[in-house]
Amino acid sequence: MNIDSIKNGVVIDHITAGRGMKLYRLLDLDGLGVPVAIITNAPSRKKGKKDIIKIDADITVDLDVTGYVDPGATVNIIKDGAVVEKKNPELPLTLKNVLKCKNPRCITTTEQELPHVFRLTDKEHKTYRCVYCDTKASV
Amino acid sequence: MKRSVIDITDLTKEEIDRLTDTANDIINDPEKYAHICAGKKLATLFFEPSTRTRMSFEAAMYELGGAVLSMTDAASSSASKGESVSDTAKVISCYADIIAMRHPKEGAAYVASNAASVPVINAGDGGHCHPTQTLADLLTIKREKGGFSGLTVGLCGDLKFGRTVHSLIQALSRYDDIRLVLISPEELRLPDYVYNDVILKNRMKCTQTTDLLWALPKLDVLYMTRVQRERFFNEEDYLRLKDSYILTPEKLFLAKRDMIVMHPLPRVNEISVAIDDDPRACYFEQVKNGKYMRMALILKLLRENGAITY
Numbered sequence: 001m002n003i004d005s006i007k008n009g010v011v012i013d014h015i016t017a018g019r020g021m022k023l024y025r026l027l028d029l030d031g032l033g034v035p036v037a038i039i040t041n042a043p044s045r046k047k048g049k050k051d052i053i054k055i056d057a058d059i060t061v062d063l064d065v066t067g068y069v070d071p072g073a074t075v076n077i078i079k080d081g082a083v084v085e086k087k088n089p090e091l092p093l094t095l096k097n098v099l100k101c102k103n104p105r106c107i108t109t110t111e112q113e114l115p116h117v118f119r120l121t122d123k124e125h126k127t128y129r130c131v132y133c134d135t136k137a138s139v
Numbered sequence: 140m141k142r143s144v145i146d147i148t149d150l151t152k153e154e155i156d157r158l159t160d161t162a163n164d165i166i167n168d169p170e171k172y173a174h175i176c177a178g179k180k181l182a183t184l185f186f187e188p189s190t191r192t193r194m195s196f197e198a199a200m201y202e203l204g205g206a207v208l209s210m211t212d213a214a215s216s217s218a219s220k221g222e223s224v225s226d227t228a229k230v231i232s233c234y235a236d237i238i239a240m241r242h243p244k245e246g247a248a249y250v251a252s253n254a255a256s257v258p259v260i261n262a263g264d265g266g267h268c269h270p271t272q273t274l275a276d277l278l279t280i281k282r283e284k285g286g287f288s289g290l291t292v293g294l295c296g297d298l299k300f301g302r303t304v305h306s307l308i309q310a311l312s313r314y315d316d317i318r319l320v321l322i323s324p325e326e327l328r329l330p331d332y333v334y335n336d337v338i339l340k341n342r343m344k345c346t347q348t349t350d351l352l353w354a355l356p357k358l359d360v361l362y363m364t365r366v367q368r369e370r371f372f373n374e375e376d377y378l379r380l381k382d383s384y385i386l387t388p389e390k391l392f393l394a395k396r397d398m399i400v401m402h403p404l405p406r407v408n409e410i411s412v413a414i415d416d417d418p419r420a421c422y423f424e425q426v427k428n429g430k431y432m433r434m435a436l437i438l439k440l441l442r443e444n445g446a447i448t449y
């Protein structure tokens with residue numbers, strides 16, 4: 001895989017430096033079995049430093065997860081070597097099966113089939129709380 | 140439309156005001172309500188024992204002329220067979236018109252309300268919510284003090300783990316001109332998230348102190364809670380502090396003549412029994428009010444669901 005030129009795939013750009021690995025993990029890119037390159041601390045004119053994720057496969061990136069990790073990131077869809085679409089994710093209102101509730105008294109710890117759902121309760125502080133027990137998601 | 144009540148904030152301030160109106164009307168004219176729920180069934184689904192809460196719900200339904208299906212050993216009968224809360228709620232919906240549920244896990248009643256086809260009332264989900272206790276508290280304050288505006292409300296004891304306190308603060312935050320006095324040992328102070336998200340956000344007037352004697356003369360309402368031994372890291376701190384938060388006749392002497400003393404019960408020793416005969420002691424009244432508010436809530440939810448008309 002040539003990390004500079006992706007023919008068909010996705011480039012997640014302008015990720016705040018340090019958040020690339022977390023995004024990689026939460027998007028479960030490891031489990032996809034496709035070539036992925038993570039570039040950390042790349043020079044950025046806007047931010048000084050940024051992380052970039054390049055995915056060399058035609059997949060759909062979860063914008064809610066991306067927006068949760070970094071609403072400032074941009075998701076570029078590449079077709080035949082050119083950017084055909086640019087998406088700006090937003091802070092999602094709910095997150096389903098992305099985070100797990102860490103409260104040992106939460107019903108999700110005993111009822112395994114329940115989806116783990118978090119709701120944005122404070123946009124300013126980016127606070128998400130478990131819909132079942134109201135425990136704050138640890139970022 | 141099916142409505143459930145999981146958290147006190149599921150009810151608007153106006154709805155709570157109407158519930159207290161209904162409860163007062165029931166108190167004044169119980170006969171009018173004695174047959175209103177004839178033919179309707181309340182299922183009490185208790186996954187952990189809480190006899191007094193269950194009996195309060197059951198008494199409420201009986202006094203409305205309804206019947207009760209009681210599942211007191213829910214934990215042994217369904218959960219041990221591996222049945223999920225959702226499935227149990229769906230099954231019980233086939234028999235009952237309304238469900239009151241208690242469960243040790245936080246969020247269990249919410250899960251049940253999503254699955255049930257009838258209204259679910261949260262009768263306590265772990266340390267999370269217990270909205271009908273708060274309704275009992277609100278009716279007690281309203282009946283004894285005539286309203287909420289202008290009151291100075293002291294909350295004393297374990298403010299850290301006491302869910303009834305958090306929920307009451309949440310409910311009071313919607314009324315104007317209430318002054319809170321938070322009285323607790325340093326170790327059991329109100330958690331930051333309640334302080335920031337409720338008290339600061341709603342710009343409530345609030346004082347924090349460790350000194351019950353200092354606070355007492357200022358209060359219109361004193362809400363006592365249990366200070367439990369297991370909440371302390373060491374025995375020494377517990378022994379040093381426990382007596383400071385016990386209400387005795389000597390301390391009550393400092394209070395206003397029309398202050399009311401409340402407690403969610405059961406008490407251990409935080410209110411001396413010598414106070415029970417003092418006209419300011421309202422905690423047994425509070426228990427009664429809990430039943431009336433549960434009656435009002437059952438009526439409201441059954442009516443909104445089209446199960447009864449009145």
Ligand SMILES: [Zn+2]
Binds near residue numbers: 102106130132133134
């Ligand atoms: Zn949870």
